[in-house]
Amino acid sequence: MGIKYSRFMVFSVAVALNLYAEESFSLKKQTLEESIKQIAQKSNMPYVADGKLLKGKSSRDINNVVCVQNALNKVLEGSGLKAVIKNQTILIVEKEKEISKLEKKNKSGNDLGEVNILANENDGSVETGYLVKELKQVGPWGAKSLQDTPYSMSVMSSDLIENTLASEVDQLYRKNPIVDTAESMGYWGAPTASIRGFAARNQAIDGMSISADPAGNLEEVERVEIMNGLTGFMYGSGNVGGLVNYVLKRPTYKRLTNLTVGNYGGDSYFAHLDVGNRIDDEGKFAFRINASYQDGGTIYDHQNIEKSLISGVLDWNINDDLLLQFDASHREYKLEGLNLGISIESSYYPSAKIFDIDSINAPSWGYSETDSDRYGVKLTYNINENFTLRSRYLHKVDDLKFRAAYARFEDYGWDVWTYAMAPREIISDAGYLYLDSSFETGDIQHKLTMGASGDFNENKWNSVNANYDWGDSSGLTYDELLNYPKTDSPSTGFKYKKSESDNINIIIGDDITFNEHWSALIGFNYTKMKTKNYNTDGSISSEYDKSELTPTLSFVYKPFEDLTTYISYMEGLEEGSVVASRYSNAGEVLEPLRSKQYEIGAKYSFNENLLLSSALFRIEKPNEFSDEAVPQPKYVQDGEEVHQGLELTLTGKVTDNLTLMLGGTIMDLSIEDASSKELEGKKPTNAASKMAKVYAEYTLPSFNALTFTAGAYYVGKKYANTDNSFYIPSSTTFDAGLRYKTKIDKYKTTFNLNVTNLTDKKYWSSVDYLGAPRAIMYSMKMEF
16 A cells, blocks of 8 residues: 555656646736736636725735735735635725625626625635634634734644644644643543643633543644633633643635645555535535545554544524534544553663664553544624624543553663553533623723633443553563553443533623723633542542632733733632542542733734734642652642743744744743742753744745745753652754645645654653654645
8 A cells, every 4th residue: 555655646746746836926016906906817816896995005016926815915015905815706805894794796797695704714824824813712702813812822723734744733732832742642642732831631622621632633623722821711720831722624615625645654644635615605504524534554663543534514604693503523543552651760761762762662552542423513693783692512422442551660670550441431511602792981992701611521431440450560671561461451340420520610701992002801700610529339439519710811002003012810720639549638629729820921913924922921830749758648739830931932924935933932940838848949840941943934936836844843851750850851853844836737736745853863752751753744635
């Protein structure tokens, strides 16, 4: 299969190089109307514009600008106008006005009907340098401008996902300048982000926090929105470092048929079909379907991945003011041969160079398997010009199977612990209901939002839940580790409800605009956290029921249009631990962890497609840990974990041919106000205090069908234990690639080649997982 596919790719590239690439535009300085007319004629599309908007305006020179949309953006710079392409028609509208519908006829007499004009039609595209300007869902605040949102946020768009061949979300974390990877691979195949030094285990789909893994397939994801820092007001408990929000793809209202085939490294080949269109001429109904399949050996020896997805969404525009949206998906995921998680118990921390990074460094019988079904519905109802109702519901069921080996590296050899889990089921429900009301008090404008959100999770286990085996594993050699016998999954018992948890949030927030320079976001969230754990006979083994009120307060000052500054304060909650049985205070329910965040930030738009963001922050979180007492330790809360630092990012088009996504983080991490002198002043574990990353794309001016890509990623050292006697060293890795755009017959075709970890560097990505070896990935995408 691999040889045949490689021959096919070589043949395709050879054919493509002899065909013509995507057309480019070069125009002299002239009237704006004449420039638009020439672009429309060359692209063979009609245009619609009010002559009054164009009167007296001129355009700038442009040279070898690729893509119709990009050429229009260039000639319209500084005009106060923008171009939106819908149904193969160019629409010129005022930039400051959000126009939702247009009913006109173009000069050729074709009826355009009711055309949805989406302000973010080109948001996050390769033509804008992957810069996303409009956020889809900032919790209860809803959609907001990225520049004017008083939080530190970054967005990874679908074009970036496609062009970098990101099959897993950790490959996006790798490129994001202010996000690290806390775990190379989570238990169920979902890598965990480290944001501001905290593991961001909670994630969201379309703005709804959900505990089950949502990130199995990026093929159905339009964008990944990452909010840094506390998100308590937006998403409730459990989000101290930040939150990762996966925004699903929506219908396109025009014909879309994209087929991508390729290889994610090793023998792991994939195919992805993305189709969408309106169903009827009026555009009342529209759909989007994504289907993908991946199979084969990965970049690691003795590891195979197989995953499939079918995902569909449907829009029903019931009338001009009422939109009902449906979505559903089925996903199957199986990873055979899990990478080894390593605990270091030796007198020294081993160098990554002693390991074979091309190997999983574990017995080959480990696996993780997840089957998921998800469906949801969303309603948006513009009741009148003052009131809007927003509602969303999501239901997800995950069936999980798992078997793995963990190891301790000690001076005298390896210790191994094997674990085989009986099939489990996680049932997750999430939703929100918000009412927005717009009104004025004097000259002050308000958008008041009231409502509730929640996520509810039920875990079903087998009464004989798992088989564990320490066995006679002490002092094993490396070969004995790799050949350690497997532990079989339990085959007896019955399924019962092991636990259930509720996270309910009642919110009120006011988005206030005082004038063109000053605004504020003020809100309160009453959070109720409730958890119950059950024995096999249905009795309660432990429970947790706590409620807290947390505020958020942000002030925004815009001295001029392109600069936004802000100061914000937010509080957030996490559940206090239910102490495990190995501690002397087993069963004790610790107090909720109430964290605080202070942030000052600024965002500056150099131009329409280049944004600089910066933020100074301080997070104070109560610290939980084992006091290591003898003969039996106690699990306690003591002191605060303080993370404070500076974030800086630059995203977008630096020139017509150069795209950059760069930035970094410098943090001071410490444990403060601890009663234990041994703990006071120590650094938190598995958190890098320094990061600096740059990802760049350069399109050749003389041959704009060809783009070169490159990345360099520095992550500082991380302490591996609480007394800071061990640490993993800093690492710098590199990526490189190229992209070629052409046409085969009449179909736009893009060839991609990406190489990650170009130098095949051996390094620790976290305190218990090794970094991935070099991977060579390639793809071909055709747009029909």
